[in-house]
Amino acid sequence: MKAIFYEKHGDADVLQYGEQPKPEVKDGHILIRVHAASVNQVDWKMRAGSPLPVPVIGSPAIPGRDVAGEVVEIGKNVTPFKVGDKVFGMLSSTIGGAYAEFAVMPADVAVVMPANLNYKQAAAVPLTALTALQALRDKGELEPGERVLINGASSAVGIFAVQIAKALGAGEVIGTCSSDHIKLVKDLGADQVIDYKKEDFTKHKESYDLILDAVAKRTFAESKDSLTENGRYVTTVPNPKDIMGYVTSLFTDRKPKTMMVKDQGEDLALIKDWIETGSVKPIIDKVFSLKDAADAQRYSEKESASGKIIIEVIPDEEGVTKP
Known part of the structure; x- marks a missing residue:
């Protein structure tokens, strides 16, 4: 699969675009074909080795915590979802993985996307x-x-x-x-x-x-x-x-x-309800392609964005290939 990854800490120049192994589905997890991700400060702070320059675990590392996409495979002991469901959620801070064509997520933190959002808007929400x-x-x-x-x-x-x-x-x-x-x-x-x-x-x-x-x-x-x-x-x-x-x-x-955020599915489900009733809405500042993820992180590092910075993995209305 195509992905953004890094093999050492540093500025955005360490980010590479290329082939990486597609993640395998574990028990209690779902495999998502990623349509959109978003940039959070934690993404580039971890890439930079901030606050402490810890070794890249499981190098090369794929950044990204917010993800929205389509379920393409389901692990054992997963009942709430089926292949084809549109879902969104937050990936682990230590693993990440959203800046890629496919990502694995624990089923208990994933939520079916709000009916009134597209993938880019949904990716702007979780973290x-x-x-x-x-x-x-x-x-x-x-x-x-x-x-x-x-x-x-x-x-x-x-x-x-x-x-x-x-x-x-x-x-x-x-x-x-x-x-x-x-x-x-x-x-x-x-x-x-x-x-x-x-x-x-x-x-x-x-x-x-x-x-x-x-x-x-x-x-x-x-x-x-x-x-x-x-x-x-x-x-x-x-x-x-x-x-x-x-x-x-x-x-x-x-x-x-x-504050230390927790990836709680029930909380994201509550937020989904507010979004569907119009009480809450995401705001998008700028959209970048997956290839331009380094530019997206550079833009985030300026800390001048008003709303979320989105990485679009599959452009709207485009066909997708099977995994």
Whole structure:
């Protein structure tokens, strides 16, 4: 099969396009003909050997966690799916494998695609939407009626966080972004938008029950005075500079929490329901071909995208070959 792979850590130049063995189906897994994948920061951070340059396991490594495609083979002990089903989901962070013509996924984390999405749109959903849901509901313990601030509301995670906060019953959702993305964030349902280049939310007298730092740009120490008495702060990436902030949290009811996304099929099924009812929608920033995956990662590394970056493995309306 054709795939993007790397044999050593480095910049995007280490990514190669060529033939790789088609993965074998294991018990409890399904083989997917990949139509689309998406780029997440974890893809290029692992490629770069960040934060630690660990050896490439099972070299050569195929990056990619988000996948949408068609089931072409089913392993033993799999009952929910049949050949031909359109599915989407999140692959393992240690294995990856989405930047390829075929990928293997545990059946219990795969979900039939929303009926109102195409493959590219479906590939934009899993990792970032799951991160937003689990950050707000599980780590942030969001309650109906609460006031939520999403720092980085036009980011890949932030776009879903604004919508999912509303779906979970937040009373008011405030998002921060640049002036270029204010309309997008308002259209997603934000009640108020702060242009972070003109205003610093930590300097306002406003307070929030929950702050989700979707871009890991503001520390708990910087944000804690903007929290209510029992407010929670959740970040997608812990900041080493925030050690003292976590220490001081021991003496207050304001709590910092760090998010580590889990590939839970039941959570993705809930997100699918929201998508089909129109409560949540994916936003695509740019689409690249599989051959151009290195350019897709370079674009992601600029951290200026508004929405998801998609890698299209099989262009829409094209015929596909049998595995």
